[in-house]
Amino acid sequence: xxxxxxPATISEVIExxxxxxxxxGQIRTLxxxxxxxxKALMRRTLKTGSYRAWRRRVRAFADRRAVYK
Numbered sequence: 100x101x102x103x104x105x106p107a108t109i110s111e112v113i114e115x116x117x118x119x120x121x122x123x124g125q126i127r128t129l130x131x132x133x134x135x136x137x138k139a140l141m142r143r144t145l146k147t148g149s150y151r152a153w154r155r156r157v158r159a160f161a162d163r164r165a166v167y168k
Contacts, residue, residue, distance in 0.1 A: 104130070109140065116141055117153065119160070 104112070112130055115121040116137050123134040132140070142150050 104132075109144070112137060112140060113144055119156075 108130060112126055112132055115126050115129075123137060126132055126137055127134070138154075141153060145153065
């Protein structure tokens with residue numbers, strides 16, 4: 100992240116990342132935050148177990164999308 104994000108933007112990025120309907124591409128377009136930066140932000144913000152569950156869910160969605168393509 101080039102510029103530090105304000106708390107409202109951080110909250111919106113986290114909400115989008117936790118949503119099953121927003122992609123990393125949409126987050127990057129709206130806020131300029133790369134997928135690696137989103138993962139780092141989520142790791143810092145969420146509890147360890149919540150972060151792991153989120154990563155499993157994101158990875159499962161990516162795997163399912165690959166099957167349908």
